[in-house]
Amino acid sequence: MAVALAGCEAILPGGSRPDETPPPTQPEITTGIPEDGLRRVALLVPTSGNNAGVGQSIANAANMAILDTGGEGVRITTYNTAGAGGARAAANQALADGSRLILGPLLADNVRTTAPVARSASVPIIAFSNDTSVAGNGTYLMGFTPTQSIARVTSYAAGRGARRFAALIPEGLYGQRASAAFARAVRDAGGTMIGTRTYERSRRSLQLAVTQLNGEGPFDAVLIADSGSTAREAAQMLRDRGATDTQILGTELWNNQPDLARDPAMHGALFASVSDRMFNTLSNRYRSRFNSDPYRLSSLGYDAALLVVRIAREWSIERPFPLGELRDAGGFSGVDGAFRFGSDGVAERALEVQQIRPNGFTVVSPAPSGFGG
Numbered sequence: 001m002a003v004a005l006a007g008c009e010a011i012l013p014g015g016s017r018p019d020e021t022p023p024p025t026q027p028e029i030t031t032g033i034p035e036d037g038l039r040r041v042a043l044l045v046p047t048s049g050n051n052a053g054v055g056q057s058i059a060n061a062a063n064m065a066i067l068d069t070g071g072e073g074v075r076i077t078t079y080n081t082a083g084a085g086g087a088r089a090a091a092n093q094a095l096a097d098g099s100r101l102i103l104g105p106l107l108a109d110n111v112r113t114t115a116p117v118a119r120s121a122s123v124p125i126i127a128f129s130n131d132t133s134v135a136g137n138g139t140y141l142m143g144f145t146p147t148q149s150i151a152r153v154t155s156y157a158a159g160r161g162a163r164r165f166a167a168l169i170p171e172g173l174y175g176q177r178a179s180a181a182f183a184r185a186v187r188d189a190g191g192t193m194i195g196t197r198t199y200e201r202s203r204r205s206l207q208l209a210v211t212q213l214n215g216e217g218p219f220d221a222v223l224i225a226d227s228g229s230t231a232r233e234a235a236q237m238l239r240d241r242g243a244t245d246t247q248i249l250g251t252e253l254w255n256n257q258p259d260l261a262r263d264p265a266m267h268g269a270l271f272a273s274v275s276d277r278m279f280n281t282l283s284n285r286y287r288s289r290f291n292s293d294p295y296r297l298s299s300l301g302y303d304a305a306l307l308v309v310r311i312a313r314e315w316s317i318e319r320p321f322p323l324g325e326l327r328d329a330g331g332f333s334g335v336d337g338a339f340r341f342g343s344d345g346v347a348e349r350a351l352e353v354q355q356i357r358p359n360g361f362t363v364v365s366p367a368p369s370g371f372g373g
Contacts, residue, residue, distance in 0.1 A: 038075040039312050042094030043301070044104035044114065045128075049082035055106060057294045058128065058301035061286065062103070065305035074312050076305060081105050091117040099123065101321040103304045106297075108134050115139050124323055126307070128300045132177075135345035140326060142300050142339070142347045144274065146174065147181040149252040150223065152272035152351045154182065156365050157247055158189035162220040166213055167196040168206075168234050170226050178225035178251065194219045203233065210237040221247040228257035235265040254356075256296055261360045272351045274299075274336040275367050282335050303334030331371045338370045 043062055045055035059078045066076060077097065079090035087110035094102060095117065102118050105111055108131035118125050119138050127134065130143030154165070165186045169175040179196060186193050195216030197209035213222070222238065224231040228250075235248050250271035260266045279299050286294040310332065311325045331340030331348075338350040353365035 037317065038073050039100065039308075039315055039317060040098045041074060041076045041101045041103060041308055042091075042097070042099035043076050043078045044081050044087060044090050044094065044102055044110070045078065045106055045301075046082035047078065047080040051082065051106065054295040054297055055080075055082070057298040058104075058106070060290055060301075061282070061294060061298035062301035062305040064282075064286065064289065065302045065309070069306065069309045071309070073317070074305075074308055076103070076308070081107075081110050086110070087113045088117060090114070095121050095123060101126070101308065103301070103308070104128055111139060122320060124321055124326070126304055126326075128297065128304075131173075132344070132346050137345075138323075140341050140345045140347070142304060144252050144336075144349070145346060146178050146225065146251050146253075148349055148351060149272045150178060150181045150225070150249075151185040151188070153249050153251075153270050153353055154185035154191075154221075154223070155189050156272070156353045157221045157249060157270060158186075158191055160247075162247055163191050164194050164217075164219040165191050165221050165223070166194045166216060166219040167223040167225065168209055168213060169196055169198045169223075170230070171198050171200055175225060178223075182223050182225070201230070206230070206234055207237060210234060210241065214238075214241050214243070219243075219246060221249055223249045223251075225251055226253065228254050228260045231269075232260060232263045232266055235263070235269065239265050252351075255354075258360060260356050261358060264358075266356045267358055269356045270353055270364070271356075272353045274349055275352050275363075278335045278337070299335040303332075303336055303339075306334050307332055329371065333370070337367050340371055 043059055045058050046052055047055050062076055066074060079094050081087040081090050087105050091102065091114040100123060102123060102125045104127060105114055106128045108129045111127045111129050111134040115125060125139045127139060127141050128143055129141055130145045132141065132145055135141045167179065167182050169179045175198060183193060195213055197213045199205040199209035224234045231250055238246060248269040250269060252273040254260060254271045255273035282299060282302060283294055311322060314325055315322050326341050331338050339347045342348050350367040352363050352367035354361045355364045
């Protein structure tokens with residue numbers, strides 16, 4: 001389920017929210033100054049306030065990764081971005097404690113606040129936001145971006161014969177970026193854009209957008225760049241207006257919404273996302289340890305910690321974080337599959353394509369296992 005986080009207009013894919021009570025803080029990730037002889041890494045997430053649940057879930061998952069790997073001399077210290085002074089104060093404290101790398105923050109506005117602070121100390125940031133506008137100049141993003149999801153599913157649909165494309169796009173920043181990404185993806189796939197209609201998040205506005213889009217002429221595939229609940233409404237409207245054979249496309253926001261399979265209007269719809277196979281294993285282990293379900297974004301904390309442990313093998317304690325290691329063209333692998341950072345600082349991810357069928361989601365195009373170089 002999509003989680004709309006305050007302070008960032010972009011919609012973040014947050015998974016289900018089974019419990020509003022944050023999981024218990026674990027002692028293995030501590031606050032304060034780490035012992036000498038350890039590579040010091042700061043984790044900046046909200047552990048109080050409205051987003052405490054997802055922040056603590058990320059911190060707990062990062063802790064699990066350190067324990068699973070033995071740590072390799074790495075100490076991850078958690079700093080609360082929702083505390084007194086906010087993200088800037090958290091970043092300043094992390095630097096004062098000797099941190100040579102910052103993982104997080106979660107929200108784009110917090111990334112904008114902390115980036116200049118970290119940059120002044122020549123400390124890189126690996127943030128969890130999906131807002132690509134904050135990437136670059138020492139800031140790297142691990143968040144799940146709609147651009148890549150849209151490009152992957154559009155390419156797949158074109159490979160199956162779709163040539164004429166249309167889109168239903170919500171108003172707002174997420175919609176603007178999804179619209180631009182879709183236009184590029186259609187062009188790259190050799191297709192033709194028949195029409196795009198935007199809507200406010202109301203049923204009446206959505207109905208008007210669907211009616212106007214139908215007037216543009218026949219199209220082979222239509223992107224509904226919104227959450228699953230809105231997508232099922234739009235899909236039914238499209239079917240009711242005669243688009244019975246139109247291929248419906250979605251984004252990463254549909255991942256972890258298995259109830260979509262119960263809606264006949266959504267049967268056959270396609271979307272691209274990271275694979276959940278390894279995350280399901282992580283979820284089971286997380287539940288055993290913390291007695292609660294993890295948020296979907298917790299995998300970012302786990303994979304970020306794995307990344308640090310891997311790079312720590314080449315990271316001398318006396319030296320700054322080896323930034324060049326982040327630019328490994330071969331990429332990295334984690335719970336969410338293969339990824340690597342592009343020249344823009346955004347994580348390029350290996351995505352799979354899933355199709356919604358009456359009995360659930362089925363992978364119709366597996367994610368690549370890695371990158372060619």
